[in-house]
Amino acid sequence: MKLVVAIIQPHRLDSVREKLTAIAIAGLTVTEVRGYGRQKGHTEIYRGAEYQIAFLPKLKLEVAVPDSRVDDVVSAITEGSRTGKIGDGKIFVIDLEQALRVRTGETGDNAL
Amino acid sequence: MINTGDTAWIITATALVLLMTIPALALFYGGLVQAKNILSVLVQCFAVACVASVLWFLCGYSLTFSGTGPWIGDLNELLLQSVERGAVHPGLHIPESVFVMYEMTFAAITPALIIGAYVERIKFSAVLLISSLWLLLVYVPVAHWVWGGGFMAAQGALDFAGGIVVHVTAGVSAVVIAVMLGSRHEFPHGIRPPHAPWMVMVGASLLWVGWFGFNAGSALSAGADAGMALLATHLAAATATLVWMAIEWIKFGKPSLVGAVTGTIAGLASITPASGYVGPLAAVLLGALASGICFVAVLLVKRVWQVDDALDVLGVHGVGGALGSLLLPFLTILPGGVALKLSVGAQFGVQATAVVITAIWSIVMTVAITKLAAWTVGLRVDKESETVGLDFHAHGETGYHVNR
Numbered sequence: 001m002k003l004v005v006a007i008i009q010p011h012r013l014d015s016v017r018e019k020l021t022a023i024a025i026a027g028l029t030v031t032e033v034r035g036y037g038r039q040k041g042h043t044e045i046y047r048g049a050e051y052q053i054a055f056l057p058k059l060k061l062e063v064a065v066p067d068s069r070v071d072d073v074v075s076a077i078t079e080g081s082r083t084g085k086i087g088d089g090k091i092f093v094i095d096l097e098q099a100l101r102v103r104t105g106e107t108g109d110n111a112l
Numbered sequence: 113m114i115n116t117g118d119t120a121w122i123i124t125a126t127a128l129v130l131l132m133t134i135p136a137l138a139l140f141y142g143g144l145v146q147a148k149n150i151l152s153v154l155v156q157c158f159a160v161a162c163v164a165s166v167l168w169f170l171c172g173y174s175l176t177f178s179g180t181g182p183w184i185g186d187l188n189e190l191l192l193q194s195v196e197r198g199a200v201h202p203g204l205h206i207p208e209s210v211f212v213m214y215e216m217t218f219a220a221i222t223p224a225l226i227i228g229a230y231v232e233r234i235k236f237s238a239v240l241l242i243s244s245l246w247l248l249l250v251y252v253p254v255a256h257w258v259w260g261g262g263f264m265a266a267q268g269a270l271d272f273a274g275g276i277v278v279h280v281t282a283g284v285s286a287v288v289i290a291v292m293l294g295s296r297h298e299f300p301h302g303i304r305p306p307h308a309p310w311m312v313m314v315g316a317s318l319l320w321v322g323w324f325g326f327n328a329g330s331a332l333s334a335g336a337d338a339g340m341a342l343l344a345t346h347l348a349a350a351t352a353t354l355v356w357m358a359i360e361w362i363k364f365g366k367p368s369l370v371g372a373v374t375g376t377i378a379g380l381a382s383i384t385p386a387s388g389y390v391g392p393l394a395a396v397l398l399g400a401l402a403s404g405i406c407f408v409a410v411l412l413v414k415r416v417w418q419v420d421d422a423l424d425v426l427g428v429h430g431v432g433g434a435l436g437s438l439l440l441p442f443l444t445i446l447p448g449g450v451a452l453k454l455s456v457g458a459q460f461g462v463q464a465t466a467v468v469i470t471a472i473w474s475i476v477m478t479v480a481i482t483k484l485a486a487w488t489v490g491l492r493v494d495k496e497s498e499t500v501g502l503d504f505h506a507h508g509e510t511g512y513h514v515n516r
Binding site: 044045046047048049052053 | 301303304305306370371374407410414415
């Protein structure tokens, strides 16, 4: 099993969800986060004074999938989130040791 | 004799002016600070309005409006003891009680304007002490000089609704306190942007509406002067808003909301002293000039002087109020203006003298008051409390409990 963690632009959430639904991925967790990558934040101007906004709002998605689905999920998230501009985000794939569905006690791939 | 029309309007205007402090100014300032300091600003505005009201009852009203000595009023109206039910304010057609109350709302908002200079770092005890002393030592004498029959009134100084009495006193004193208190520790490069620009807009909009009571109410009657003040006030605000937006659009490529509503307030502060004396064309011209000059003033204070007048009280209110006070004589020439008793040049001399004396008095007294506060209750919270935020540090509360 793998945990796919993606940092995306907040306004791309709906299109990512559509792509994931289209390949029958059932579970998705979203967290509002702030951060920066190469983009290094941006500048905002209030009353003529420049303010450095180092941490921009992003969304962190977490999807746990069987090994066989990892490539599909990564492509779906990439397609859904890409705008081609700086700040589109990153995707990380992490080994997942165990999963357990709380209601039934099922484990492993059956819990996903 | 009491005129019911005048009385009804001034009671209404009183409510509008109170609305300017709570919640309008509180929201305007509250949206401009960081989320961790929102409540501290709201509490400061609320508390200053209450303190000023009680002081107005104790002796503020008497020292301002009782007696016609050149420097200060007398103590005949101490504790408002002679405000009887049937009393009519001399020279007007409204009850004395309504006049006292209307002027009380001006005494409430003026020290509250200064809050913008010291937010995010001052001790709450210092706010209360400085505001109390400032009301009695700066606002009360200047209001007496101009409106209470003091020496500026005798010289013929014109200030319809408080360009000198309210905005110059508050703006100049604000920058003095900002210098003596010191900057927020992240100033100038690390400060955080306004946490809620929408709240700034709501506050500015309520201020705009309240300002109708402030300026049109200052006619102290429901007649021609009130009507023209209303019209001039609105036009100055609208024009100033558009000009500030245009400046930002040209200079930075985008017109911002915070900039637009800052222009609104600059226009309103500028028209205040002139509102009852000028016509609509003059109001539009003054509104346009107000945004141009206040925009430069804000940059001058923050960038050139590097003074952390955090929410630009001098740049927007002080400079706006002074601008309107100084240009007033020239603007009366335009259609709808009043006939001056003095020549335009002589009136300008009187206005300039009044502005300069008021500014000097405000500086001297505010230095003394702030020093006294520093020696007694102290001025600043420590650096760690400033980092944590004044909401929790000073008031034990948190502005936003979201998903926690």
